[in-house]
Amino acid sequence: MMNLFRRIEWLIVISYFLIVIVEIIVLRNLSGSPEANIVRYLTFFGVVLLSFVVVRQQIVKPIQEMRAASLQIAEGEYSNRLPIYNNLELNELAQAFNEMTATIEQSEQRRVELIGDVAHELRTPLNNIKITLEGLIDEVISADSTTFFDMQREISRLQRLIAQLEILSRAESDQIVLHKQSAPLDALLHSLTGRLAIQFEDKGVALEVDISADFPLIPIDSDRITQVVTNIVGNALQYTPPGGRVVVSATYNASHATIAVKDTGAGLNGSDLTRIFERFYRVDKSRQRGSGSGGNGIGLTIAKHLVQAHGGNIWANSSGYDQGTTIAFTLPRSKN
Numbered sequence: 001m002m003n004l005f006r007r008i009e010w011l012i013v014i015s016y017f018l019i020v021i022v023e024i025i026v027l028r029n030l031s032g033s034p035e036a037n038i039v040r041y042l043t044f045f046g047v048v049l050l051s052f053v054v055v056r057q058q059i060v061k062p063i064q065e066m067r068a069a070s071l072q073i074a075e076g077e078y079s080n081r082l083p084i085y086n087n088l089e090l091n092e093l094a095q096a097f098n099e100m101t102a103t104i105e106q107s108e109q110r111r112v113e114l115i116g117d118v119a120h121e122l123r124t125p126l127n128n129i130k131i132t133l134e135g136l137i138d139e140v141i142s143a144d145s146t147t148f149f150d151m152q153r154e155i156s157r158l159q160r161l162i163a164q165l166e167i168l169s170r171a172e173s174d175q176i177v178l179h180k181q182s183a184p185l186d187a188l189l190h191s192l193t194g195r196l197a198i199q200f201e202d203k204g205v206a207l208e209v210d211i212s213a214d215f216p217l218i219p220i221d222s223d224r225i226t227q228v229v230t231n232i233v234g235n236a237l238q239y240t241p242p243g244g245r246v247v248v249s250a251t252y253n254a255s256h257a258t259i260a261v262k263d264t265g266a267g268l269n270g271s272d273l274t275r276i277f278e279r280f281y282r283v284d285k286s287r288q289r290g291s292g293s294g295g296n297g298i299g300l301t302i303a304k305h306l307v308q309a310h311g312g313n314i315w316a317n318s319s320g321y322d323q324g325t326t327i328a329f330t331l332p333r334s335k336n
């Protein structure tokens with residue numbers, strides 16, 4: 001692939017070369033005659049025309065294509081891509097342009113999807129509240145504490161959804177700023193599980209912590225990692241029936257720490273193992289809604305973004321439905 005300036009230099013050299021050849025071969029015999037001048041003029045005209053065509057094909061046309069593509073982007077059309085040019089600078093420019101267009105197209109797609117998903121998620125609780133209010137007005141629903149409790153629950157769910165969406169939108173646009181500091185992960189896990197102990201007792205699910213006392217300090221944003229573990233342990237509680245057990249453990253090697261939350265609950269099958277990290281994905285929506293404990297399907301998506309922002313990975317393991325689930329994630333031990 002040839003450099004743009006080198007190409008222009010070659011064009012000039014070849015033009016002179018052509019003129020010199022014509023002078024030598026043709027004009028040697030015709031020198032001084034009127035025919036010689038005609039040949040001379042025609043040669044110059046031919047060379048100028050040739051240069052014009054080459055410059056137009058190699059430089060002007062690609063620039064025009066880029067201009068047209070930019071105008072299309074300005075009009076919101078992101079699917080077009082520029083071709084590969086056989087010119088170094090123009091090709092680099094075209095590839096950078098294509099990457100930029102792909103990024104804009106992706107984020108535009110995410111934006112449209114997010115709006116659709118949010119509208120869908122808001123519809124159910126709002127409908128429930130509206131139907132209950134209509135029932136109260138028409139006096140077909142009695143104004144007792146159960147009715148108000150149901151409405152309060154729907155409103156709380158909406159508030160929680162909005163709070164989660166704020167975090168999610170920042171996480172999805174990579175706007176989460178981490179305040180990392182070397183922190184004792186063992187103390188963080190003990191205090192977090194201590195705070196959740198009452199909820200586990202109330203449901204009759206055992207909660208254990210398995211972590212060695214000499215656990216090293218890990219560079220983390222403690223608030224964010226608390227949020228990650230809270231989401232995962234909250235799920236373990238929600239999807240484990242009474243009589244079950246949840247174990248929070250942490251191990252480490254030279255490069256990273258691994259935190260795992262293992263439960264004896266509902267379990268997961270096949271593609272659910274990866275899909276649960278997608279936003280708004282819930283394994284069994286109707287069952288969760290029916291039981292009144294319906295989540296929003298965002299907790300693990302937020303957890304995934306926060307873990308990835310720390311440079312770690314998150315995954316799920318399960319042998320199938322009702323076989324329990326383990327959700328684990330890593331956190332690098334290096335500071336960057």
Ligand SMILES: Nc1ncnc2c1ncn2[C@@H]1O[C@H](COP(=O)(O)OP(=O)(O)OP(=O)(O)O)[C@@H](O)[C@H]1O
Nearest residue numbers: 235236239267276282283295296297298299300325
């Ligand atoms: N420990 C678990 N056992 C079985 N299923 C689980 C477990 N954790 C998550 N899931 C499944 O993954 C889905 C997504 O989990 P996620 O935490 O993202 O959303 P959620 O719990 O439904 O709602 P929220 O946004 O309120 O947390 C859940 O709806 C549930 O179906």
Ligand SMILES: [Mg+2]
Nearest residue numbers: 235295299300
């Ligand atoms: Mg959850």
